[in-house]
Amino acid sequence: MADGFKDCTKLDKASWKPASEAEAKAKALGYEVRRSKIEGSCYEVYGVKEGKLYELFYSPEDLSLKKTIAK
Amino acid sequence: MSSRTPADRTASRTVAVWDLPLRLWHWALAACVLAAWFTPTVYDGLHRIVGYTVLGLLAFRLAWGVWGSRYSRFRMVGVRLRAAPRYLWNLRRGMTGRYIGLNPAGTLMLVALLASLAVSTISGAMSVTVTFFGVWWVEDTHHYSSDAVIVLVVLHVLGVLLMGLLQRENLIRAMITGRKRIRGHS
Numbered sequence: 173m174a175d176g177f178k179d180c181t182k183l184d185k186a187s188w189k190p191a192s193e194a195e196a197k198a199k200a201l202g203y204e205v206r207r208s209k210i211e212g213s214c215y216e217v218y219g220v221k222e223g224k225l226y227e228l229f230y231s232p233e234d235l236s237l238k239k240t241i242a243k
Numbered sequence: 244m245s246s247r248t249p250a251d252r253t254a255s256r257t258v259a260v261w262d263l264p265l266r267l268w269h270w271a272l273a274a275c276v277l278a279a280w281f282t283p284t285v286y287d288g289l290h291r292i293v294g295y296t297v298l299g300l301l302a303f304r305l306a307w308g309v310w311g312s313r314y315s316r317f318r319m320v321g322v323r324l325r326a327a328p329r330y331l332w333n334l335r336r337g338m339t340g341r342y343i344g345l346n347p348a349g350t351l352m353l354v355a356l357l358a359s360l361a362v363s364t365i366s367g368a369m370s371v372t373v374t375f376f377g378v379w380w381v382e383d384t385h386h387y388s389s390d391a392v393i394v395l396v397v398l399h400v401l402g403v404l405l406m407g408l409l410q411r412e413n414l415i416r417a418m419i420t421g422r423k424r425i426r427g428h429s
Contacts, residue, residue, distance in 0.1 A: 206377025218377030225376045243287070243371055 177241065178212020181233035188232035191215050197235055198228050214238060257422040260343055262312040264303075266421055272300050276360075280393060291371065298364045301357065314344035323350035339409045343423060352402060356395050362388040 181188075194215040195205045203219030203226065210216070210232075217228040225243035230236065261269075275293040282290040308317035323345065330340070330347035340346060345353060366385040369375040407414045417423045 207379065220373055220376060223373055225371060225373065243376070 177216075177229050177239045178214055180212070180214035180229060180231040180238050182213070183233040185232075189235055191232075193235055194228075194230040194232070197230065197237070201228075203228065256425055257420075258343065258425050259421055260314050260423045261418060261421040262315055263421065264307060265311060265315045266418060268300060268303060268307065269418055272297065272360075275300065276392065276396060279389075283389075291367075294364050294367045297360060298368065301361055301364065304357065319344070320350055320354065323347045324354065327351040337409055339406060343425070346406070348402060349406075352395065352399050356392070356399065359388050359391040359395060363392050 191208050191210070194217055195208050198205050198217045198219050201219075201221075203217070203221045206218040206220060208215055208217040211229070213232070215230040215232055217230065219226045219228055227241040227243060228237060229239040229241075231238055275297045278293045279290055279297065282293070284290075307315050308320075324347070327347040327350065331351075333340075334348065342349075363385060366381055366388060370378075370381045370385055375381045403414050412424055414423075
C-alpha cells in the first residue's frame with residue numbers, strides 16, 4: 173500500500189547527472205514522458221505507456237531505475 | 244425527543260435542526276477529509292478511494308440542498324452570504340444573533356468548504372487520468388485547493404467552538420443529536 177519512494181542516492185546534489193538523462197532513459201523504455209521532478213534523492217519521471225500511468229524513480233548518481241510504480 | 248441533561252431541563256427545550264442524512268453526511272465527510280489529509284502520495288490507493296467518496300458526498304449534498312429538510316436546504320444561502328461581512332464584523336463584540344440553522348458565518352464556511360472540496364477532488368481525479376497525468380497546473384490546483392480545505396477545516400472547528408462558547412451551546416453535540424436548544428420559548 174505504501175508507495176512513497178524517495179531514497180535513491182547519497183551523492184551530493186552538485187554531482188548529480190541531469191534530469192533530462194533520466195527522462196531520456198524512460199523514453200528509451202517506451203514511455204511517453206510527461207514531466208520529471210526531484211523527489212527526495214530521486215528523479216521521479218511521469219510516464220504513460222499503453223494508456224497506463226507510471227512513476228519511474230531514477231538514481232541521479234548512475235541513472236539506474238530504482239522503482240516503477242503503476243498508478 | 245429532547246435529551247434530558249440538566250441544562251436542558253432548567254431553561255430550555257430543544258428543536259430538531261439537522262436531519263439524519265445531513266448528520267451522517269457531515270461525519271462521513273469529516274472522516275474522509277481527515278483520511279485524505281494523511282494519505283497523499285504514501286497511501287495512494289486509500290487516498291484515491293476517499294477522494295472519490297468525497298466526490299460522491301458532494302453530489303449528495305447538492306441534491307440534499309434541494310430536497311433535504313428545512314435547515315439542509317440551500318434556500319437561504321444567498322441571503323446569509325450577503326449578511327456575512329456585517330455578521331463577521333459584529334462578531335468582534337460577541338454579537339451572534341439568533342439562528343436555528345446556519346448563521347451567515349456558517350453559511351460562508353459551508354460554501355467555501357464545498358467549493359474548495361469540489362476543486363480539490365475534481366483536480367485530484369483529473370491528475371490520475373491519461374490526459375492530465377503530470378500536467379503541472381492540475382497538480383498545483385490539487386495541492387493549493389487541498390491546503391485551502393485544511394485551513395478551512397481548522398477555521399470551521401475553531402468557529403464552531405467559538406460560537407458554542409458565545410451561545411453556551413454544545414454545537415458538536417447538536418451535529419450528533421440533530422437538536423438545538425431554543426431559548427425564551429416554552
